[in-house]
Amino acid sequence: MSTTVAVATMKAVQVSRVGAGLEIVEREVPEPGPGEVRIRVQACGVCHSDALVVEGSWPGIPYPRVPGHEVAGVVHALGAGVTEWHKDQRVGVG
Ligand SMILES: [Zn+2]
Structure with missing residues (x-):
């Protein structure tokens, strides 16, 4: 018997190695x-x-x-001890 565990994934654009250019991949969130x-x-x-x-x-x-x-988006999850941000808050990062 095997157990399947669903893992949330996201799309990311990555450079796998020098000279490989950009590629769209699925990564674990x-x-x-x-x-x-x-x-x-x-x-x-x-x-x-x-x-x-x-x-x-x-x-x-x-x-x-x-x-x-340099991104704009919304806070999706908080780590332990975070009090100054809240879920769904619109944010930007320089
Ligand atoms: Zn920059």
Whole structure:
């Protein structure tokens, strides 16, 4: 007898390795750690530092890598100890 456990997944755009370009993949939805929130991203900017990730000219970063660090969305889950944010709150991250 086997047990199937449903795992929530999300789409992400990642660079699997230097020179591989961008690809859309399914990833497990991460749980926020203590002091963190998980954001349901509605829009994401792409800037020059993301181009450096794609090109592999940013030293010392691990791959696969999901570029994009300038997002707008809503708080979807709260980690332990988070009190200053609430679920469904609209947020932006620079
Ligand atoms: Zn940037």
